[in-house]
Each structure stands twice: as C-alpha cells, then as structure tokens.
Amino acid sequence: MIQVSFAQKPISLIEREAAFSASGTLKNRPGVLLQTCNRIEFYEGEGCVQEEQIRHLYRVVSGLESNMLGEVAIQGQVKTAYMEASGKFKLSRELHWLFQTALFVGKRVRTESGISRGAMSHSQAAVEIICKSGINLDKALISIIGAHKLNEDIIRFLQSKGAETIFLGNKSFEKAQIIANKFSCKTFRLDQLTEFLSFTDILISATSAPHTIVDLAAFPKGKQMLIVDLAVPRDIDERIGNIEGVTLYNVESIENAVSHNVDSRKCEIIKAEQIIEEEIEKFFRKQEKYVAVTSGNKSY
Numbered sequence: 001m002i003q004v005s006f007a008q009k010p011i012s013l014i015e016r017e018a019a020f021s022a023s024g025t026l027k028n029r030p031g032v033l034l035q036t037c038n039r040i041e042f043y044e045g046e047g048c049v050q051e052e053q054i055r056h057l058y059r060v061v062s063g064l065e066s067n068m069l070g071e072v073a074i075q076g077q078v079k080t081a082y083m084e085a086s087g088k089f090k091l092s093r094e095l096h097w098l099f100q101t102a103l104f105v106g107k108r109v110r111t112e113s114g115i116s117r118g119a120m121s122h123s124q125a126a127v128e129i130i131c132k133s134g135i136n137l138d139k140a141l142i143s144i145i146g147a148h149k150l151n152e153d154i155i156r157f158l159q160s161k162g163a164e165t166i167f168l169g170n171k172s173f174e175k176a177q178i179i180a181n182k183f184s185c186k187t188f189r190l191d192q193l194t195e196f197l198s199f200t201d202i203l204i205s206a207t208s209a210p211h212t213i214v215d216l217a218a219f220p221k222g223k224q225m226l227i228v229d230l231a232v233p234r235d236i237d238e239r240i241g242n243i244e245g246v247t248l249y250n251v252e253s254i255e256n257a258v259s260h261n262v263d264s265r266k267c268e269i270i271k272a273e274q275i276i277e278e279e280i281e282k283f284f285r286k287q288e289k290y291v292a293v294t295s296g297n298k299s300y
Contacts, residue, residue, distance in 0.1 A: 004041060004043055029042075029044060030085075030089035030091065031091070031095070032081050032091070033081060033085065034060075034078060034081045035081070036074065039065075041060075043057075043095060044095070045092065045095070047092075048094070048287070049283075051280065051284070054098065054102075054283055055276065055280055057098065057099075057102045058101075058102055058276045058279060060102075061074060061102045061103060062105060062106050062110070063075075063106075063115060063116060064269065064272060064273070068120050069115065069120075069262070069265045070110075070116040070117075071116070071120075072110070074106075075103070075107070075110070078103065097283075101279065101282075101283055105275065105276060108279070109276070112271070112275060113271040113275065114265065114268040115271075116265075117261070117265070118261030118265065119257065119258060120261060120262065122150060122254050123150055123151075123153035124157060125257045126154055126204065126230065126249075126254055127154060127158055128257070129249055129253075129257065130158070130202060130226065131161055133226050135201060137161050137162045137163040137164075138162045138164050139164075140163065140165065140201040141165045141199055141202075142158065142163055142165060142166045142167070142204070143167045143169065143193075143196050143197070143200040143203050143204070144167070144168050144169070144203075144204045144205070145168075145170065145190070145193070145203075145205040145213060146170060146205060146206040146231075147170035147172065147175040147178070147179050148206070150230065151168070151204070151206055152182075154204060155168070155179070155185060156183070159183065166183070166185040166186070167188050167200075168185050168187050169187065169189065169190050169192070169196070170187075171190060171209075173187065173189050193213070197214070197218070197219065197220050198223065200225060201225060202225070202226045202227075203226070203236075205230065205231055206230035206235070207231050207235055208231070209231070210233065211233075212233075212234060212235060212236065212237050213231075213235040213236070214237060214240065215237050216240055219237070219240050223243075223245070224245035224246065225245070226246075227240065227241070227246065227247065228249045229248065229250045229251065230250075230251050234250060236250075
C-alpha cells in the first residue's frame with residue numbers, strides 16, 4: 001500500500017528545523033520526498049493508493065494547499081521531487097502513476113480554471129500593470145530607484161517579459177551595483193536622477209526615504225512616463241500624476257490589484273476542486289482495471 005509516512009506543515013521555527021532534520025533520514029529510502037519552505041512529505045510503497053492520499057497530492061500540486069492560493073511554483077517543486085526520486089530509486093508502478101497523474105491534474109487545473117491567474121505580490125502586480133500599459137518593454141528605458149528584494153523581483157519579472165534596458169539607482173551606489181551586476185543592469189547615482197528622468201519611459205520607485213524622491217519641480221516638462229510608486233510614504237510627488245501624458249500608480253493601486261486577484265482566485269476554488277474530483281474518479285477506474293488484469297478481477 002502507498003503510504004505518506006511523513007507529512008506535515010511546520011509552523012514554528014523549532015518545528016521547521018526538527019522536520020527538516022528528520023527529512024534527512026528519508027533521503028536514502030526509495031520514495032518521493034517533497035520539501036518546500038512550509039511542507040515536507042514522503043511518499044513510498046506499492047499497491048493501492050487511498051483516496052485521501054490522491055486528493056491531498058492533487059490539491060497540493062494544484063496550489064490549493066499553498067499559503068499563496070494557486071501558486072505556480074509548487075507544480076515545478078513536485079515535478080522536481082518526482083524526477084529526482086525516479087532517477088535515484090526504482091519506484092513502484094503505483095508511485096509513478098500517482099505522481100504522473102498529479103502533475104497532469106495540476107496542469108489541467110491551471111489551464112481550465114483561473115486559480116493561478118493574476119498577480120499575488122506587489123512586484124508581480126507592478127509588472128502586470130506595466131505589461132497592460134501597452135509599452136514595448138524591449139525598447140523602453142526603465143529606471144528603478146531602491147536596491148532591495150522587492151526591486152530585485154521586479155527586475156526579474158521585467159526581464160522575463162522582455163525588458164532589456166534597466167537602470168538601477170540607490171542612495172548607496174555600491175548596493176545598486178551589486179544588484180545590477182546580478183541582473184546585468186546598469187546603475188545611476190541619485191544625483192543624476194533629474195537627467196535620467198528626461199529619457200525614462202517607465203519609472204519604478206520603492207525606497208524608505210521619509211520624503212519624496214521626485215518633486216514636481218524636478219520633473220521634465222512635456223515628458224510622457226508610466227510611474228509606479230511603491231513607497232510608503234510616497235517617493236513621487238502626487239501632483240506629477242496630473243501631468244498630461246503621465247500615468248502614476250501608487251502602492252494603494254497595487255494593493256487593490258492584488259486584493260482583486262486574490263478574490264478572483266478564491267472564486268475559482270470550486271472549479272479546481274471539481275476537476276480534482278473528476279481526476280480522482282478516473283484514477284480509481286484505471287486502478288480497478290489494472291487490478292482486474294493482474295489479480296483475476298479482484299478489486300481493492
């Protein structure tokens with residue numbers, strides 16, 4: 001019988017450390033070890049698969065059990081865990097079957113429902129808004145202010161969408177250079193900001209400064225620009241948003257977009273669950289046929 005012999009969601013730091021320590025003893029046992037930031041599960045054995053085990057894995061790979069509903073990363077994490085186990089061990093036919101069907105289900109859920117659509121983070125939402133603006137990213141000059149994880153994520157997402165010319169500025173020029181080197185971007189010093197604004201198409205700012213970084217008086221006249229201000233308090237003078245040809249989004253706009261997407265994903269849960277139940281039924285029909293062939297029409 002297939003067993004999920006180690007499955008939990010560590011919630012405290014102590015529990016998390018204990019769980020990951022225990023998982024080390026499972027790495028050399030023939031089975032599939034699924035390890036993520038908040039989940040450790042071990043699948044092993046052969047023979048029949050219980051309905052609750054199938055439903056659990058199908059929900060996991062579909063993103064229904066993730067902290068971020070409908071997350072896409074879990075699909076790849078499950079696939080990686082399965083492929084690594086397949087390469088290292090001789091897994092049972094039933095384990096292969098369970099994980100292959102789970103990966104199919106995860107793909108089907110994301111294709112046929114909206115459970116994974118829409119940005120769920122500030123960085124994703126900012127890039128989503130930029131992409132919807134119609135600006136050609138491979139030709140746009142993008143200036144970003146602030147050297148930190150949020151802007152790293154934004155740079156990564158922009159480059160994945162085709163952005164080629166990105167300049168990064170920061171109060172500490174050295175910090176900006178470290179991130180710029182990581183992503184093959186260019187840097188500028190903040191005392192060059194006014195000059196850079198004159199040829200910037202997209203401006204993204206997210207600093208911890210207690211005052212505005214871009215004042216109305218410093219903004220180039222007649223300049224068209226898309227601006228995303230993720231700072232609290234704001235980096236960009238609000239009056240700049242009233243200039244013809246300028247579109248300014250602030251952090252409230254971004255958070256509203258994320259909130260809307262969260263609500264939209266929640267509305268897709270029922271559809272995702274219906275797909276999972278359909279696939280569980282298919283799994284058992286195939287399992288019964290297999291048992292009939294291999295054991296004289298005896299069912300589980």
